[in-house]
Each structure stands twice: as C-alpha cells, then as structure tokens.
Amino acid sequence: MKLHIQNNFTTELPADSSEINIPRQVEQACFSYVQPKQPSNPSLIHTAVEVANLFGISQEDILSADFLNTFSGNTVYPGTKPYALAYAGHQFGNWAGQLGDGRAINLTEVVYNDKSCTLQLKGAGPTPYSRTADGFAVLRSSIREHLCAEAMHYLGVPTTRSLSLMLSGDQVLRDILYSGNPAYEKGAIVCRVAASFIRFGNFELFASRNDLATLQSLTDYTIKHHFPEIKSEGVEKYLDFFQAVSQTTLDMIVHWQRVGFVHGVMNTDNMSIHGITIDYGPYGWLEDYNPNWTPNTTDRQHKRYRFGNQPEMALWNLYQLANALYPLINDAKPLEAVLNTFSTDYQKEYLNMMRNKLGFKIMKDEDAILIESLIELLQLVETDMTIFFRNLGSIQKEDSAEIAFDKIAAAFYDEKALNESILDNWHAWLGYYRDRINQETVSDAERKEHMNAVNPKYVLRNYMAQLCIDDADKGDYSLLNELFELLKKPYEEQPENQKWFAKRPDWARDKVGCSMLSCSS
Template identity: 65%
Template sequence: MNFNIENTFTNELPADPIQENTRRQVAQACFSYVTPQKTSHPKIIHVSDTMLKELGLSEADITSEEFKNVFTGNEVFPNTQPYAMCYGGHQFGHWAGQLGDGRAINLFETVYQNKNWALQLKGAGETPYSRNADGLAVLRSSIREYLCSEAMYHLGVPTTRALSLALSGDQVLRDVMYDGNPAYEKGAIVCRAAKSFLRFGSYQLFPARGDVKTLKTLVDYTIRNHFSYLGEPSKQTYVAFFKEVAERSLKMVIHWQRVGFVHGVMNTDNMSILGLTIDYGPYGWLEGYDHGWTPNTTDNTHKRYRYGAQPEIVLWNLYQLANALYPLIKEAAPLEAVLENYQEQFPEKYVQMMREKIGLFSSKESDGKLIADLEEVLQKAETDMTIFFRLLATILKEDTVEKAIEKIAKAFYTPSEVVAEIKTSWENWFQNYLERLQSETVSDEERKRKMNAVNPKYVLRNYMAQLAIDDANKNDFSLLNELCTLLKNPYDEQPEYEKWFAKRPEWARNKVGSSMLSCSS
C-alpha cells in the first residue's frame, strides 16, 4: 500500500505529554498518542470500492496482509503514530465535560489527488478517553456504521465515510438493552474516513477550562487546513468561520429531513465542524412519517432528538459552539447575527426542499400551506415516507383525486384506516395538489425524473440492517454484500431489488435492532 502521509493534526496541534494509556483528564492538548489493541484472528469482510478509489488504493491492496493488519489495528503503518482526539460536549442538553475518542483511534492523514483524508479505526481498543468502557465494538453496530455511512454518501448527504469492515476474531461483552443481561458478541472494527473528525465539542472543552490559548491554536489550525479560503485567522475570520459552519450544518440537516434520516444522538460531540454526518449510533430512517419519532431508546421519554426537532437541535448546538468561540471574538453581536441568519434561512431552505420532493419547480406563496397540510395528513394514518414520496412522482396532471390516492395507496400501513375524516383530508389535499400542478410548465415525465432524483427508492431501513446482522453472525455475508450494492444507487429503479421497496414488515415493528436501538456498541 502506498499513502502520501501528511499528518497536519499531530504536527500542528499540542499533544498530551503523558504516554501511558490510562483513563485521565487531559489538559492543554488536542490528542493523546495511543496504539490500537492487537486482535486474535482479524478478517476483512467488506471494503468500499468507492472509498478505496478515493484513497488511491487498488483491488490488489485489499488482499494484502498489510491492508488487513493496518486496518484491524494489528500493525502501525510506517512513519505514523496513532492517536485519540480530546474533546468535550453537551449530551442530551447537559454539559458532560471531557469525552474524547473513547473507542476511536486515528491512524494517520493521507493526501490523494489534492484531497485530504483522516483514517480512523472504531473499535480498536482503549484510549485515555474510554472512561469505564473497553474501547471495542461489536459486529452489529459495526455493520450498521459501515452500511449507513456509505448509504448516506450515495444519497448525496454530507457524511463521514467507511473504508473497511472487519471481524476482530475476539468476543466482546455487551449489555445491548442495558437490562443487566450482558452477553458475548463478535468483535468488529470499522475503518472510517473523513477530511476531519473535529466536532463542536473539540472547541467547547478548552474555553470550559479557561484555556483560550489552546482554543485559539485549534481554531487557527482548523481555518488554515479546512477553511483557508476565509483568509488568515483574525476576529473577522473567526466570525466567517462560524458562519460557514452554520451554513454547512444547515445544509446537512436539510438533507436529513429530505431522506427521512434521524441521527438519534445529536450531542455536540457528535456534530462535525465540517457539516458532515458523524457517529452512526442509534440512527434510523422514518418508516411511517412521524415528526415525533426517535430511534434512540435512551431518548424515548423526552424525544429531544426526534425527527421533527433536528433542525432546532442543530441551532441549539450552534449556540454552544458560539459560546465556545466567544473568547476569541469578544463580541456577541456577530455571532448572534449568524444564529439569526440560520433561523431565517431554515424555513426558506426547508420549503424549497419540500417543493422539490413534491414536484413543484416554480414558487407560489401558497406552497408553504400545501406542504404543511401534507405533513399533517401524512401523520393521520401511518404512511411510509420513502414509498409515499417515490409514488407521488407517478401522478399525472390529468389524474383524478381518486386515481391519485390509488397510486400512493401502497404507502399506507393499514389502508382500512384511510376512511371518513382521514380520507376526506387526503381528498382535499390531492385536490389542491393537482390544481397546483396545473401551473407547472414541466411535463409529467420531466417532473417524475426530477422528483426521483431527490426522493430515494431505497434507504437503509433498520430491519434491513438487522437481517444482514443476523446472517453475518452466522458467517453469512451475502445479504451484507447485497445491501452494499443496492445502496450504491438508491435513486435508481433496480428491478432486481424490488423486494426492498416495501414497508417495514410487521414482525420488525418492535423487534430489538429493527425499530429502536440503544446507545450500546
């Protein structure tokens, strides 16, 4: 394997002077050097061919012992020093202090075709930030992380990536539902890739400790290496940096809402400074369209991170980042202006996104109400989000209301519920929608093409991932391979995979792993 190593993070930022891999508070440092834990019988079970090309690697590299050993933690790549990042964060709205990479170990940074990539192993052992955990990961969570990061990329959602998925050959003890019944599971390791794994919490920790010097060092580093077009670090540049982060974060969450993705644990330590979807834990896609749904069992009572609240949680997290950056700017007004701009921009961006989803390519003032009415009627009876929006593209301008409802009926989980007041609501909405379509100049065929480009036919439903996990636990990776192929082209018809264009089966409604998930690894 050949890599053009360029470790800016470790070369330009302060390191933890203590070398021992012991749990501790790490002060005035952005990272701690740490070596991955060796595994007993590592085995690569899948590699992303698209990510492989991004790194300039070949198919031949996959079969080498070096590839297997480096990306399972059994060998350190020459002239590199693995490390764990130090950061803090708010968890479920409460300041948690130091958190850090508890089960992620960064291997190195590499540059290929003018693109910088940081490569990181998740599940490769303990770090100074592991607290009371073992730093390991299990096969089920690793499959979910691997599949989802690549699925999101092909959906066009800003995201971290995954290079490889491997079995460690070791057993890992986990209490999956936190109910006092731990069991051993297969250990696994994912190699993750991103331009940077810096997150909001990276910037929060230092001012919380009164360490403005290290904060400035980190912010200046971030601007030089990831936002250099903003100019040399200065008070004005810091404000511009914050504005850029806010805009990227807004773009990201609009994409989440578009495809029905729910992150599940939007703590500030899980918010990328580059506006990437990061840390795939208890995530999920909407089955029935429901603004109140969250996939996280830990969040089931308060539903802080529910689907409908994600845009406002991004704003809340941006407030925390603004507080962290304030010591460098010492003026609240410019930061407040950025936050106010987010609040103003979101409704406009959201309505525009929804216009595209329902096939409106001109703008009318009444569109906001049409969209709000649709969101209301979608929740009156359980209606599959992905299927509904995909089928909506099949409606023709000359269709009757009855014909239109018939065309999207497959999206209803219990068609017998769509009677009386619910049916009337649907009839009223389609009457208004069909009238609105008459003012569109694009043809039915062109509208369908454009709608299908923003409304995926296939998403990674939790039950699909769980089926792949169940088979993988029996050493059968064929379904994992099938899903990887399917999710590369989520907007295409792919008739050979039509079986996946279906509502969640009833057996999966309340099954562990197929509906909600815990934060357990």
Template identity: 60%
Template sequence: MKLNIDNTFTNELPADEELNVFPRQVSDACFSFVKPRVPSEPKILHYSSEMTSAIGLSKEEAESEDFTKIFSGTEVYQDTKPYAMCYGGHQFGNWAGQLGDGRAINLFEVVKNNKRWALQLKGSGLTPYSRTADGLAVLRSSVREHLCSEAMFHLGVPTTRSLSLALTGDQVLRDVQYNGNPAYEKGAVVCRLAPSFIRFGNFQILTARQDRKNLRLLMNYTIRHFFPGITENTKEGYIQFFKKVSKDTLKMVMDWQRVGFVHGVMNTDNMSILGLTIDFGPYGWLEGYDKNWTPNTTDSQHRRYRFGQQPNVALWNLAQLGSALNLIVDDVPALENILNEYQDSFTLAYQKMMRDKLGFNTEEDTDELLFQELEKTLHLTETDMTIFYRNLANFKKDETLAANSTALDFIKDSFYSPEELKDETLQGWLNWLKSYQTRLLKEDTSDEARKAKMNAVNPKYVLRNYMSQLAIDAADNGDYSLISELHELLKKPYENQPENEKWFAKRPEWARNKVGCSMLSCSS
C-alpha cells in the same frame, strides 16, 4: 502497500505528554498518542472499493494481508503515530465535560488527488478518553456504521465515509437493551474516513478550561486546512468560520429531513465542524411518517432528538459552539447574527426542499399551507415516507380524481393499514390531493419532467433498520453476502433497480418491535 501520508493534526497541534494509556483528564493538549489493541484473529469482511481507490490503493492491495493488519489495528503503519482526540460536549442538553475519542483511534492522514483523508479505527481499544468503557465495538453496530456511511454519501448527504469492516476474533460484553442482561458478542472494527474528525466539542473543551492559547491554535489549524478563503488568526476570519460552519450544518440537517433520516444522538460531541454526518449509533429512517419519532431508546421519554426537532437541535448546538468560540472572538452580537441567519435560512431551505420533493419549479403563496396540510395528512394513518414521496411522482396532474379510495391507488403501497382509508381519513387524503392537483396545474412542467425532478431528490432505497438487522444476523452466522448486496444496492438509491424491487417495501410487521429493527440503544 504504499500510502501518501501527510499528518498535520499531530504535527501542528499540542500532544498529551502522558504516554501511558489510562482513563484520565487530559489538559493542555488536543490529543493523546495511543496504539490500537491487537485483535486475536482479524478478518476483513467487506471494504469499499471507492474508498480504497480514494486513498490510493489497488484492488490487490485492498485484499492483501498488509491491508488486514493495518485496518484491523494489528500493526501500525510505518512512520505513523496513532492518536485519540480530546473533546467535550453537551449530551442531551447537559454539559458532560471531557469526552474524547473513547473508542476511536486515528491512524494517519492520507493525501490523494489533492484531497485529504483522516483514517480512524472505531472499536480498537482503550484510550485516555474511554472513561469506564472498554473502547471496543461489536459486529452489529459496526455493520450499521459501515453500510450507513456509504449509503448516506450516495444519497447526497454530507457524511463521513467507511473504508472497511473487520471482525477482531474477540468477544465483547454488551447489554444491548440496557436491561441488566449483558452477553458476549463478536467484536469488530470499522475504519472510517473524513477530511477531519474535528467536532464542536474539540473547541468546547478548550473554552471550558479557559485555554485560549490552544483554542486559537485549533481554530487556526482548522481554518488553514479545511476552510479555504478564510483568513486565520483574525477576528473577522473566526466570524466567517462560524458562519460557514452554520451554513454547512444547516445543509446537512436539511438533507437528513429530505430523506427521512434521524441521527438519534445529536450531542455537540457528535457534530462535525465540517457539516458531515458523524457517529452512526442509534440512527434510523422514518418508516411511518412521524415528526416525533426517535430511534434512540435513551431518548424515548423526552425525544429531544426526534425527527422534527433536528433543525432546532442543530441551531442549539451551533449556539453552544458560538459560545465556545466567543472566548477568542469576543463579539456576541456578530455570532448571534449568524444564529439568526440560520433561522431565516432554515425557513427558505425547508420551503425549497418541499418544493423539490413535490416537483414544483415555481413559488406560490399557497405553498406553505399545502406543506402544512401534507404533514397533517401524513399523520392521519401510518404512511411510509420513502414510498409515499417516491410514488407521488406517478400522480397525473390532469387526471380526474375519484371520490373514493381508488383515487389513492398510486400511493396505496405506502399505507401500513389501507383499511383505515375511509371516512375522515379518506376525506383528508382526497382534500390534500385535490389541493396538490390544483397547485400542479399552475406549473408548465410535464408529468414526465416533474417525475424526474422528484425522483432525483426522493430516494427509492434507504437503509431501513430491518435491512441492517438482516445483514447483521446473517453476518453473525458467517454469511457476509447481504452486507455486500446492500452496499451495492445503496450506491444507486435514486435509480430503479428491478432486480432489487424487494427492498422497495414497507418495514415487515415482524420487524415492528424487534430489537435492532425499530428503536436502538447507544450500546456498541
């Protein structure tokens, strides 16, 4: 198995001088060298053929014993030195100090077709940043990350990717519900990929320690390798860098909103400097449309990271990054201007997103009111976001609307309780549809062209939590076929797949409150 290795992070940035692995504060360094824990009985359950090809591996190599050894942590690839990154962050709005790669170990960087990939094992053992944890991961969280990384990419959402999913053969103790009842689960390792895994927190920890030298080194390294066209080691370049990070972050979050994805843990240490969705923990897709929904049990009281709040949280996180960068930028007004631009850009991005989702090609002054009324209407009765938008594309703009619930037949599959479509609830829906029809009549587009436009941004298939849980339950019993089935399904989320129609359905009632199917903990 031959890979084109080109390690820049460890070659160009300062390393921790302590080589013994034990939890500690790491200063004057951007990373620590550490080897993965050797699993007792590694087994590759699934791999992404797209990503094996992306790093230059053939099908035969991906199914070789060497592949299993390297991407389970059993062996270290020749002439490489694995490492864990040092970073800090704000967790739920509070500064947490040093965090770092507590259960992730970076293997190496590969360059293929002029594209750089950093490869990282998640769940491969202790690092200096593991604090009181064991650095391991379990099957359920690993299945979720492996599937979701690839699903997000095919939805058109900026994201880290996943190369492979492996069982370790070891048992890992976890308290899945944080209720004092820990139990042993199957250990697993995911190999994930990104051009870089640098986060907001990598910069924050250096500023917190007033380490200007290494902050400048990290800034210059990041610009040099990942922000072409920006000049490193200049104030102007640093400001342009922050502006690009702000723009990329907004793009990512607006794609989350478009497809109904809720990250669940938008701490600053979980924010990629490249605007990629990173760290798939207690995430979820909206089932019933609810701006206040969060999939994270830890966040169930204050709902800081709820669906409707994600764009504002991203702005807050950017403000923390800007504050960190100001140690070497020394220009608060310039950084604040970029944050103000984010707010203005968000308004425009939201309006464009909604016009696209509703099939509009033009802009009307009444659009904002129509969007607001739709949001209110979606809350009248539990309405599945994915099915609603997908089926709304079937609306005929010159059709005569009935004055009863039959007018809603084309979207009835999106309602969890159709019997509630009466009185004020029914009238609210009829009123909005009439407004929508009036707006569509101002468009020149045919119903067919509008449907194609809407179906290009409103997915038919998303990775609902109950789907992941079905795959997890099957895998726990030794059946990995559903992982493969869902992986293939989610490669074409915008296409009609008649053979997979069973997955275009509301969450089943049995999954409403089942562990793993509704809200989840950060336990992995």
C-alpha cells in the same frame, strides 16, 4: 500498499505530555498518542472500493496482508503514530465535561490527488478517553455504521465514509438493552474516513477550561487546513469560520429531513465542524411519518432528538459552539446575528427542499400552505414516508383525486384506518396538488424524473440492517454485499430489487434492532 502520509494535526497542535493509556483527564492537549490493541485473528468482511480509491488504494492492495493489518489495527503503518482526539460536549442537553475518542483511534492523515483525509479505526481498543468503557465495538453496530455511511453518501447526504469492515476475532461483552443482561458478541473494527474528525466538542473542551491558547491554536489550525477559502484575519476570521460551520450544518439537516434520516444522538460531541453526518449509533429512517419518532431508547422519554426537532437541536448545538468561540471574539452580537438567521434560513431551505420533493420548479406563495397541510395529513394514519414521496411522482396532471390516491395507497400501513373523513381530506389535498402541478410547464415524465432524483426509492431501513446483522452473525455476508450494492443506487428503479421497496414488515415493528436501538455498541 503505499499511502501518502501527512501528519499536520499531530505536528502543528499540542500533544498529551503522557502516553500512559489509562482513563484520565488530559490537559492542554488536542490529542493523545495511543496504540490500537492487536486483534487476535483479524479478517476482512467488506471493503468500499470507491473509498479506497479516494486515497490510492487499489483492488490488489485490498487483498494484501498490509491492508488487513493496517486497517484492523494489527500493525502501525510506517511513518505514522496513531492518536485519539480530546474533546468535551453536551450530552442530551447536559454538560458532560471531557469525553474524547473513547473507542476511536486516528491512524493518520493521507493526501492523494491534492485531497487530504483522516483515517480512523472505530473499535480498535481503549484510549485515555475511554472512561469506564473498553474501547471496542461489536459486529452489530459496525455493520450499521459501515452500511449507513456509504448509503448516506449515495443519497447525497454529507457524511463520513467507511473504508472497511473487519472482524477482530475477539469477543466483546455488551448489554444491548442496558437491562443488566450483558452477553458476548463478535468484535469488529470499522475504518472511517473524513476530512477530519474535529467536532464542536473539541472547541468546547478548551473554552470550558479557559485554555485560550489551545483554543486559538485549534481554531487557527482548523481554518488553515479545512477552511482555506477564509482569507480574513483576527476576529473576522473566527466569525467567518462560525458562519461557514453554521451554513454547512444547516445544509446537512435539510438533507436529513429530505430523506427522513434521524440521527438519534445529536450531542455536541457528535457534530462535525465540516457539516457532515458523523457517529452512526442508534440512527433510523423515518418509516411511519411521525415527527416525534426517535430511534434511541435513551431518548424515549423526552424525545429530544426526534425527527421533527433536529433543526432546533442543530441550532442549540451551534449556540454551544458560539459560546466556545466567544473568547476569541469577545463580542456576542455578531455571533448572535449568525444564530438569529439560522431558523429563517432553514425555513427557506426547507421550503425549497419540499418543493423539489413535490416536483415544483415554479415557486408559488401558496406552496407553504400546501406543504403544511400535507405534513398534517401524513400523520393522521401510519404512512410510509419513503414510499409516499416516491409514488407521488407517478401522479399525472389529468389524474382524478381517486386515481391519484390509488397511486399513493401503498404507503399506508393499514388502509382500514382510513375512515371517510381522512379519505375526504386526502382527496381534497390531491385535488389541490393536481391543480398545482398543472401550473408547472414541465411534462409529467420530466417532473417524475426530477422528483425521483430527490425522493429515494431505497433507504437503509432498520429491519434491513437487522436481517443483515443476523446473517453476518452466522458468518453469511451475502446480504451485506447485496444491501451495499442496492444502496449505492438509491434513486434508481432497480426492478430486480423491488422486494426492498416495501413497508416495514409487522414482525419488525417491535423487534430489537428494528424499531428502536440503544447506544450500546
């Protein structure tokens, strides 16, 4: 196995002066060198071959001892020196100070076909940023990360990728519900792949300490290597950088809302400067269309990171990034100008996204009212978001409201809850919708094809992931392989996999891992 190594980050940015691997405050450094802890008996569970191909790893390489040893942390690849990033962040709206890669270790940067990426192990042991944690991860959360990163990619959502999933052979102690009842679970390691793992919190750390030299070095480095399209200089360069991050963040959130994804932990240390989804913890897909739903047990009371609040939280996090970059600009007005356009731009992009979901190519002023009334209707009784929008594409221009309703009825969890008033409202809306699609010039078949390209049939529902976890815990990885292949084609009909195009089963409504999840991993 041959990797084409480059070490730009560690070569060009300041390193921690100490290599003592104990929890501590790290000053005036962007990273700390750290060795992964050797697992006792690593074994490969699954590899995303398409990700391996991104940096020149072949099928033969995947089966090699080099692959197993490198991506389990058992050995350090020649010419590399693993490291953990230093960053800070706001967690649930509160300043948390130094955080850093507490259970993530960056192996190296690689370049292939003129594209570079960073390879990172999650769960490979402690770092100086582990605080009171052990730096390891368990099979449960690692399966969720591995499956979700790839599922999001194939949904067309900007995301980190996942190369491999391995067992460490070691046991890891976790309190899954923070209930005071910890238990040992199988340890696991995921290799994550991204252009970089630089976050909003990297900039917050140095701004908070008034370490402006390191702040500027990090920002200049980030623009040079990851935003080469920015050609401006001085203050304008930093403003263009902030504008670019704001735009890609907005694009990412629109995609989240399109497919019904809820991140669950939108802290500033979990926000990538690339506008990609990062850190898959207690995430979930909206099943019942409830904008107030959050998958995170820690967020149960205040629901800060609920589905409907994700755009506002993205903007809040961008405010924190703006504050961090302010010392390089020394003028709040241009930063505020970017922030002030975010909500307006989001509403425009959201409206266009919803038009696509509804099959509208022609833009009409009344679309906003039709969409708003639909969102209200979807909340009247428990309605499955994925099934509703997918089946909506089957409605034809000549359908009566009653026939149209029959085509979406499978999305309701309890049809008995549909009283006469709610049924009347649905029939009225479907009548308006029929009139609206009759204003479109495309055929029913063309519109359905267009809608099916943006409304997925298959998403990684929490109960599906939990079934996979339960089997994997017994050493059976067949469902893991099945779901991985299913989620690579989320927009295709896949009639052989029709059983997964179904509402959440009743047994999963309150089962641990199927409804809400903790940050425990």
